[in-house]
Amino acid sequence: MERSYAAKSGYLFLVLEFIFLVLSFLGFMRGMVLPSAILILVFVFCALGFVIVNPNESLVLVLFGEYKGTIKKNGFFWANPLFSKKKISLRARNLDSEPIKVNDKIGNPVMIGVVLVWRVSNTFKAAFDVNDYEHFVDIQTEAAIRKLAGLYPYDNFEDEAAEITLRSGGEEVNEELEREVTERLAIAGIEVMEARINYLAYAQEIAQAMLKRQQATAIVAARFKIVEGAVSMVEMALDELSKKEIVVLDEEKKATMVSNLMVVLCGDKEVSPVVNTGSIY
Structure with missing residues (x-):
């Protein structure tokens, strides 16, 4: 389970490191070799504990196989140098x-x-x-x-x-x-x-076949709408001619007119009109 780790301030340990360095230098100047060497070792050991956590980043800390916590707060920190550290980005x-x-x-x-x-x-x-x-x-x-x-x-x-x-x-x-x-x-x-x-x-192996199928479906749907509209227009034309008594058509002439109008309205090419200058009878 994830838990937060409260790391020490890196700036505090930076000051301590400076103190260790000054003391070791003074020790060497005064001939205190062993204490100065120990301070140098402490300085090097502590220097390994500095970590920087950038915004939207985290640092997972493990000590000898035991999970110690995660640093999610961004900043400059110091953690036990013996920790193994793994950075994990929290960015999207x-x-x-x-x-x-x-x-x-x-x-x-x-x-x-x-x-x-x-x-x-x-x-x-x-x-x-x-x-x-x-x-x-x-x-x-x-x-x-x-x-x-x-x-x-x-x-x-x-x-x-x-x-x-x-x-x-x-x-x-x-x-x-x-x-x-x-x-x-x-x-x-x-x-x-x-x-x-x-x-x-x-997929590529069936794309062409499916495209043709879609095109055929679209054509059938379009034809259905065209025929539906053509039937309505023919019905309206016959009703208007009958209502206004422009011309009287018997059943045979109505059938011919319907046939011609359906051909004109449903055809996929332009038709060539034929003008009849004589009597329609």
Whole structure:
């Protein structure tokens, strides 16, 4: 469990070091070799205890395998020179993962990359519960991506019942990713500040086929809207002609008119009009 270590002021020991140095010099001047040599050894030993902790940094202290505490307060300090010291940054860090190939819920290979903002919140866990906490973040983030991909389809082309997909899930998918990564990194004392998908695409081997499928779906949807609009326009034209009694059409002529209007309105190319200068009958 993480605990704070109250380190001594480095400036106080700097003054003591100066005193040791002056006393040893005076001792040598007066022929007191042994006491002066001892003072020199004390001076060198104490000099090894000076440490500097910068803002948003910490220093984990261990004495002969026993955890003594963590210095989180920034400044100039002195600690037992026998302590082994390990600096751990408390700054927020970005992980911009390379897109990896994973399978979505229905087995389609997709490429997913994420941006992860994280920082160390518990120095004891980061230092002792995992071997290398930075490498741990990389591996567990990849594992979280793979699990997330298995929960949702890329889109709802094949799974029309899917309410949330990787492509359209938005905040829901990102929240699930953040929750999964947070659970996995808690063992290392890592706080996840944000996790978001920043790259999403079909894998290269199926990208072209899926693109054609999307295009076909879009064309069908567009045609449906065009036909729906054309039917409404034809219906309106017939109603207006009948209401204003501009021309009286029998059923055969109505069918011909409907056919011609549908061809004009639904065709994907411009039509060439034919002007009839004689009687329509």
